Structure formats: C-alpha cells, structure tokens
Amino acid sequence: IASVNDFLDRVEELRRSRGVSKAQLLRSAAELFVKDALLWFRANEFSSWDDLVVKLRDSFQPYDYENSIWEELRRRTQGAQERVIIFIASMEQLFNRLSTKPSEEVRVQLIPR
Structure with missing residues (x-):
C-alpha cells in the first residue's frame, strides 16, 4: 500500500463490506499494522477508531x-x-x-x- 490514505481507504472498504463496526475495528486494530506502524500503534492509546485515524494521519501523512x-x-x-x-x-x-x-x-x- 502506497500511503496512509490508501491503507485507510482499503480498511474502510473492507470494514463496510464485512459489516464490521468501528468499535470492532479498533479492538482488532493491532492485526492491521506491521513494523514501524505496529510500534507506533503499541505506543499510543485511542479512544475510538476515528481517534486512531486522526493520529495515524498526523503521524504518517506528509506535512504538506x-x-x-x-x-x-x-x-x-x-x-x-x-x-x-x-x-x-x-x-x-x-x-x-x-x-x-x-x-x-x-x-x-x-x-x-
């Protein structure tokens, strides 16, 4: 996957197609990440899936x-x-x-x- 937004788009497509709630997605989010992203995930706390998305973009999306x-x-x-x-x-x-x-x-x- 080329970018954080490509990743998030694909996760959202799969979430909807499989009928998974955002709460369920947050509970199993560790399964979505590897390498640096997994380290980042483990070092942070998230109140909701939407909170995770905001923090993920802030951390991995280019500043410009x-x-x-x-x-x-x-x-x-x-x-x-x-x-x-x-x-x-x-x-x-x-x-x-x-x-x-x-x-x-x-x-x-x-x-x-």
Missing part, C-alpha cells in the same frame, strides 16, 4: 499533504489510453482526500476537457 494533492489535481491530465470514467474517478479520489471537499463547480473546473 494537502498542497501536494492540490498540485496533483492541477497537474493531472487524462492518459492517452485512459478511459474518461477512470480519469474522473481518480480525480474524485484525490478530491475526497482533501480535508474539505471542493464544491462541484470547483471540481468541474479542475477536470480538463
């Missing part, structure tokens, strides 16, 4: 993460062999990773035609 997402959104173009629907989905995924999702108007302006 929001800026790098905005740069990628401005720079990203559709690949020569990339389907339009896949390009738009990848842009939407980037928008969803921002702390505040931009309005539909802003999103449409950023998707090149």
